[in-house]
Amino acid sequence: MSATATIYLLTAAAVFGIGVYGLLQARQILRQLLAINLMGGATFLLLITLGGGADGPPDPVPQAMVLTGIVIAVSATAFALALLVKLQDATGSSDLDPPDAE
Amino acid sequence: MIALAMDAIIAIGLVWLALRTVRGANVFSAIIMFIVFGLIMSLAWARLHAPDLALAEAAIGAGITGALLLVTWRRLQVLEGSVPQVGAETRSLWLTLPTGLAAALLIAGLGWVALSLPAEPATAGELAWQRLPEMGVSNPVTGVLLGFRAYDTLLEMGVLLAAWLGAQVVASEHRPGALPGPAHEEVPLVGALLSLVVPISLLVAVYLLQAGGSAPGGAFQGGAVLAAGGVLLCLTGRLEAADQASLIERVVLILGLAVFSGVGLVMLPLGEPMLAMPGVWAIYLIETALLLSIALTLVLLFAAAPGLRRRL
């Protein structure tokens, strides 16, 4: 296990943890989306770090997976943001737990 | 040693930026921190011998996602009217902090165990290197994306299409603050700058596309760069939202999926399996179609519009 791998592994773990914390902590959906994206980034980082990116010839399979994952993440985020605008427009609130539950 | 120091700086930067993102004083600064996080992340990818990812992260993860986040923030502000959301409403720390810590420890522990395993090269990765020559491209990531695991990429285009379709479903009739007005036109330099930047983005996109075969790059990075050009045109009011997607736009939106599936299906009557590539030309053909679809989809998602037209 190389030092580089260790560093990035710890980074991935820390960022994922921060993402979880942020997701639970935030009330605004936009912040929750940011947190989910952070967690996604951490997951990708873990995938590449484990895929031997840190030492020796990199494994192209995880790299391709992460590339696919990035595009999926931006797609999902884009849709989520559009939905968020609609939510604000339709309910006047960008909060999932409005006090006036129907 | 210097390299290691760099890694350490990147790592600390990432963690700090992530923290700033979730603890940012307001949403806007959180978004900015997230964008910077994406940029630093692309440095990390470069350090991890993943230049394709570095490009993709910079263009898509930081660039396009950042633009989407900012424009959405703007739209929300328009909708909220003059009462901005004050500060970060947050929940109690008692549960969230330990959960986050536990998650971090879990990942660290898991990764630690995984890394401690005897370093055996992954079977699939080994095979990818071995059989790359059969693909006719030398960039192994492109080989995987358009060859060995082309099916993933194809379905991923479906995801992108679904995102646009979904955005259409939830688009509000009156498109609150869809795009800024043409106010920027008054700034004299904008026009000149645009006439420089947009062709460059096209050029870079085409370069990335053709380079993808042998060097870092490919349809996704190229598409994102091209989309960035489109986003600029939207922002400066050169393009405006149309009520309907034109036929050409619709064709371009499905081009990636249709061409990819079409090429895959073409080989079936010849006795080849589905998604067998008839040659390197087919890879470039597909990549071109993907690039166009990706670029247009991302621009339309940014504009939150069914279609675009030139502002007259």
Place this chain on the structure above:
Amino acid sequence: MTFGWQALPLYVVLISVVTAMLIFALGEGRQHVRTALNLGGAILKLVLIMLMLLAIQSGASFEFRMPLLPGLDLVLHADRLTMLFATLSALLWLITTVYAIGYLEQSPNRARFFGFFSLCVAATMGVASAGNLFTFFIFYELLTLATWPLVVHRGTPEAVAAGRLYLAYTLIGGVLLLIGLIWLHALAGGSDFIVGGSLAPLAAGNETTLRAIFVLFMLGFGVKAALLPLHSWLPRAMVAPAPVSALLHAVAVVKAGAFGLVRLVQDVFGFDLATSLGLTDLLAGLAATTVIYGSVLALRQSDLKRRLAFSTVSQVSYIALGVATGGVLATIGGLVHLVHQGLTKITLFFCAGNYAEGLGVHSVEELDGLGQRMPVTSVCFTLGAFGMIGIPPLAGFVTKWYLGAGAAASGAPWIIAVLVASTLLNAAYFLPLVHRLWFRPLPDAMAKRELAITGGRMQALVGPTIVVAAMALLAGLFAGTPGSPLFWVIRMVGGEP
């Protein structure tokens, strides 16, 4: 799986299902087509059953078998017990249909009513011809489902509440049956009904298990058979229209429960095994308690239909009592009561329906002097009441005679005591009614009240009443003649007429 003439029991079931589907499809309008369908289906079914009867006389056998699950078949067959119950219900279905057509002339939702009515009869036929417990269970539950819409037919809050109670009892009963069935299946596999029981070879070492299974089944069937303490849904279900009450009490639901108890004792466990496990004593005790308890409660009812309902609670348990007493004579008594009680009780319910429809009479007090206003109905009612009490030579007497003789033969004199007590109670709650009908003066208000039913509708209500009353009368009068229910049952049980 053959669909030839051996599958006749299947077609007998399907006739009613198809009738139901056609009626549903037809919708609310087109009354004449519906009537034609109803009567056509009922007559066709009766004809098929007659054919089966004849064929069975000449030694033919009928069976339809279809695998539903690995090791579990849907079996429809026709043994003598099947034919007894099937003939009774087919005949009474026809008559009740005529009655119901008259009864519901002007009320809404007739399509739904007759659809579920047919479905209910289909389920009853399925229960009658089921060749194993699994099949029995399927139709038994179908019966629950098909009768619920009839119980809540009026849609009033009382009807919905009665429906809820009915479901609570029957569905929990169904679950008990299901558990028993699963248990038995794990123990014995999916075995068919066999005269004399199929479980005897398994008895050694499994006594406790078998006892538990028997109790589960007894409770499951007991709900529909209104055994104490599972009977309280029955009086509440009286909110349903009179033809439904008639059907529930005389033909379908209550009888299906009683029939299940007969099958359980005779064809699943076998009387000998059930007795050696002490189970028949349990059943007999429960049935006897129900007989007395139902009669006592009937005494206290001032609503006519509720009084009849508690009478049913009491009378149906005769069937279980007879079967549980065992021996040829008592068994004959129990089985023949399946028919006798059906004919007699349907007469009484038809009469109650006539009073309610004709003069708006619901309570016992209002019966005063009605013998003058509605003489035919009142004669029929009187016959039915006498039959229930067991006045010789009416049908009820025949039943009680055989039950009593059987009890004496089996050395269970306490059962005779129960019979005597029950007869006295029967008399105590029926004779006052008869007295009111014929010997009390007609109040002025009632004398002035117009008869709400006239003309063709009158015939449609009174006609069937006369027919069932006559059948009840004849079943008793000619009990010793070949072709009578008694004669039939005697041949079935294997005794000498």
Place this chain on the structure above:
Amino acid sequence: MPSEFLIGLIFLPLLGACLAVLPWRWSIRLGVFGGLASLPALLAALTLAVIRDGAWYYTLGGWTAPLGIRLFVDPLALLMLWMVAIIGGVAAAHAWHDFRPGTPAGARFWPLWLLLTAAMNALFLSADLFNLYVCLELVTLAAIPLIAMAGTATAIRAAMRYLLLALLASLVYLLGVALLYNATGTLDLYLMTDGLAASGGPATSLAFALIAAGLLLKGAVFPLHVWLPNAHASAPGPVSAVLSALVVKTAIYLIYRIWLWTLPAEDPMQGAVELFAVLGAAALIYGGILALLQERLKLVIAYSTVAQLGYLLLVLPLASVTAWQAASYQLLSHGLAKAAMFLAAANILHAVGSDRLADLERLDQRTPLSLFALALAGVSIMGLPPSGGFLAKWLLLEAAWREGRWLLLAALVLGSLLAAAYVFRILAAGLRREDPTEAEDAEGTSPIGRRQAAYALLLAVLALVAGFGAAPILDIVDAGIPAGWSAP
């Protein structure tokens, strides 16, 4: 040529979606018919091939696994594909009326519907863990906009909640995939088993735990079901039908796949099936009680889904032929019945203008066919005979009895009594009439209403017929029993 049929199942709806994006009415029609109506024929051919040759793999692009991606078709996959074809097809026919091609709503609806169909077919056929991630995301991102099409604030809010949790679930799943790839060097579901047997350890066990967590969240398994009721209840009728009958089943299907095929028999994570069973039993009770407490018809049906999913998890520790048959039959009959209920509820909502139970009196006159469909489907949901649901419940009870799992048995019994309670509560609400002498309404059902009701009725009747057609279906399903379950 069965492999072409396999390809067609994924690519015909996918290309249909492309066609449906184009602006012409004919292109949408062609896309829908080509993408949906062709599926039963393809499946019939495929089924014959599977009966003849057994399960088989298809290597995409000629790149053999572990390098490439394989498709795998076996009886379980066939069952799910048939459900997509039949239930999805009937729901699409029902949706045709509200989302006509040529209308703005139709133009938005059909591409997403076809993408969803393609995604589910791809998911049921995929043999690759990462490809499954892509499929899951495609299912999610195609399904959620369809919920949002309802346009109400509740629907938008439910869609948002669903989306956030689905994204989280996918990430957790992906995390597990990353660890498994690292440990085994392959992503193939079936090649992975050997690698796991050799190099499995606490890390891979935890990887499976992460995958399970993601799937349980996506599958709305109690207590992770919070997103489901509002999402399923507020979507347009045909969408609700497909969400409850098919989309949540994708996650359950993957749990089956991974636990019964990929995970080695001796792996300690096999113990998780006990946890699944506990969750299933809890879902059965909790969902049943909550369904009983709802005041709106569609919410009752949605909570019923939460409950009925419990059956599918409860079966996992029973590991026998009977349990396998029970699981398969429950998948099938719940799908048919639940879709029928949602379609019928949509008709009722349309006719009455409300789906509050308090507003549903005299439904037997206002929407007789839909009420009838609701009742028939309800029979299957309650597990009463004669219906597919009854056979499934019987098999479940039998399997639980054989294994001596008394607590599971008690949960099953309690769950089905609760189901009976909430189904009859709906029906009683529909039969209620305040004034029994009230004259009949002249208000007949329009031809369109009758046709919409017929679709609901068709599925309900199929659920009922399933109560008699088990033998041939179970024959096919038996051939696909997972290895560990076939031992007597």
